[in-house]
Amino acid sequence: MSETEHTSSHRVTLVNLPVEIEQALMRYVEIQKESAALQDEKYSLRDQIAAYMEGKDASLISPEVDGSRLSVYNTAKTVVDYDEALLKERLGEDYKLILWPDPAKIKKNLSRVAPLLMSLIEEIGSPSQDAVKAAILDGKIKKELFDGAFEKRQTRTFSVTRVRDQNVNENGNAYDDETR
Numbered sequence: 001m002s003e004t005e006h007t008s009s010h011r012v013t014l015v016n017l018p019v020e021i022e023q024a025l026m027r028y029v030e031i032q033k034e035s036a037a038l039q040d041e042k043y044s045l046r047d048q049i050a051a052y053m054e055g056k057d058a059s060l061i062s063p064e065v066d067g068s069r070l071s072v073y074n075t076a077k078t079v080v081d082y083d084e085a086l087l088k089e090r091l092g093e094d095y096k097l098i099l100w101p102d103p104a105k106i107k108k109n110l111s112r113v114a115p116l117l118m119s120l121i122e123e124i125g126s127p128s129q130d131a132v133k134a135a136i137l138d139g140k141i142k143k144e145l146f147d148g149a150f151e152k153r154q155t156r157t158f159s160v161t162r163v164r165d166q167n168v169n170e171n172g173n174a175y176d177d178e179t180r
Contacts, residue, residue, distance in 0.1 A: 050074045 135141040
């Protein structure tokens with residue numbers, strides 16, 4: 001017998017799993033742990049190589065390793081995070097002088113920004129599935145005009161995470177290149 005819990009966007013079904021699925025999940029979790037360990041080792045080796053290159057003041061080396069020519073790049077980029085509230089308070093009207101469009105903020109405020117962008121829509125826009133459906137349903141565009149003009153495919157999201165104390169998920173991905 002199964003139990004079902006509903007979260008914000010997912011249905012969780014708790015069931016007695018077939019042995020082969022339980023074994024597959026056990027192996028999956030084991031591989032996640034191995035992958036995390038390998039990722040940690042990879043970052044440790046990367047740090048060692050980067051330190052060597054920095055000591056040689058080299059941003060590129062091209063060694064031959066195990067019969068293959070490698071190109072190894074090591075560059076640093078300075079990232080500045082501003083305290084926007086503090087700057088806005090200090091600069092007042094001059095705050096606008098230091099601003100530049102931020103894609104993340106545009107996306108977050110897209111419903112408010114979209115009307116302002118309509119004069120540029122042909123340069124910055126792409127067909128929207130919702131807009132296509134609405135135009136067809138409203139009778140503004142005939143459905144037949146889309147025949148052969150699109151490819152429909154399905155994508156799937158699959159993840160296995162371990163739930164820790166206080167519902168903090170651990171996904172087994174040690175780090176990505178931006179976070180360490």
